[in-house]
Amino acid sequence: MDIQDKKAYSEKWFSYLQSQICNNFESLEAKSRSSKKFVTTYWYKNIKNEGGGVYKILRNGNIFDKVGVNKSTVSGIFSKKFRRNIPGANSNGKYWASGISVVAHMKNPKIPAMHFNTRFIVTSKSWFGGGIDLTPSFSDFNEKKYFHSKLKKVCKDNKKNYKRFKLWCDRYFYLPHRKEPRGIGGIFFDYENGNWEKDFKFIREVGLNFLDLSSNIILKKMKVSYNKRDKDKQMYKRGRYIEFNLLYDRGTKFGLNSGGNTEAILMSLPPKAKW
């Protein structure tokens, strides 16, 4: 398969997955007697035909305080400073990138915040990256076990090194200045460039697993009660989330460095937080 086909297939998948996730989340809202829907915004990077994206945000629902589902496809030339850190970008800095990312901040503080992302990057090399992780404000042994075992299975089914992806996630989502992990981890991977068809199958299954596990975790807890103190605890946890995303997150830096749309990039920030 040539690189143009790979680009087209991966981009179409990300678009399809975006619509599936949004449908799913809207039906969860409907189940909780809310009629809140996603609001869609299209953006274009520039007038030079370097792509853009579509981000969908649902706010003030009964399940979600704020959830963003963002799909974008951009191309261009990396700045000289930035390209040093990107495989295959050193010669001319040319890149193409398509991906989907989801960040969900829940109304009920007993339900963890969720993050999911998959992407296909093309420079003079090409690879997949992505991950799923949870940020609960309250620990829940069974939920944690369910979550990690599901990720373990999708890795195993696709002959991917779950342990390595889990460790990568733990190391990545860590706040050194707080000496705290951001949440309970999950999987994080990058530079996956073995057999393209197999990698693409893995990427699709990671997405389908997110669809599945996000619904299951929410459905299990959507009726769990909480009080003002619980909500407050979530607010402080969100403060840490913001610190991580603005101080350390590579995706945020990539976005701001590649002329991405600020609203789309910072959709990851919770609607409200405390320090």
Place this chain on the structure above:
Amino acid sequence: MDIQDKKAYSEKWFSYLQSQICNNFESLEAKSRSSKKFVTTYWYKNIKNEGGGVYKILRNGNIFDKVGVNKSTVSGIFSKKFRRNIPGANSNGKYWASGISVVAHMKNPKIPAMHFNTRFIVTSKSWFGGGIDLTPSFSDFNEKKYFHSKLKKVCKDNKKNYKRFKLWCDRYFYLPHRKEPRGIGGIFFDYENGNWEKDFKFIREVGLNFLDLSSNIILKKMKVSYNKRDKDKQMYKRGRYIEFNLLYDRGTKFGLNSGGNTEAILMSLPPKAKW
């Protein structure tokens, strides 16, 4: 005067000013019928005698939602990566730094958030730096005029280039990803190393001017009424404040890179914000 004396004089001044500012702010709270006082925390960088600081925070007052007044004196060796950007640090990376910083987030959204900082840094060179700036959520022509004219005067009285310091401030407190200034500016300066006694006099007068103008601005507006929508507007403005501090602020980076105390460094973050 030798460098040890310069260190001792500047550090004593910063400590004195810290107590004056806290006294002032507590008396403003008292005037608004609150008995809220600063809570003081001492911290030490490590057991190697590389200094530490004392930070004072007042929360949930009738004037201040949160105000931090932080004084610290630290020394050590800069990491190789960091020392490239610091004058006089390239040979061995040794540094000594003392300074005071204040960030005030107001309860009344009609009163601007205030930031003030002065510092004395010693590597193989030595210099003063600092600044004052305001972040209002509502524009106020007269307040802005009063504020800038006061800063202009203190610069003029000390033969400092007000225009340069004002421009520096405007350029520094700017959010490129939002194409927005953080606030209405003020003055920002660094690497001041002319006649030490004159520079030190300027530093003291900048501090006294902050003492004076912060009180005047607060006193003028502490009884101005506001509603929920006004408070909400302030919450979104604070979101931008957080974006600036975590994405761009040099002081935050310096603090986290020099083994500073995280709580003291991030005391600049507002108690609550929205996106």
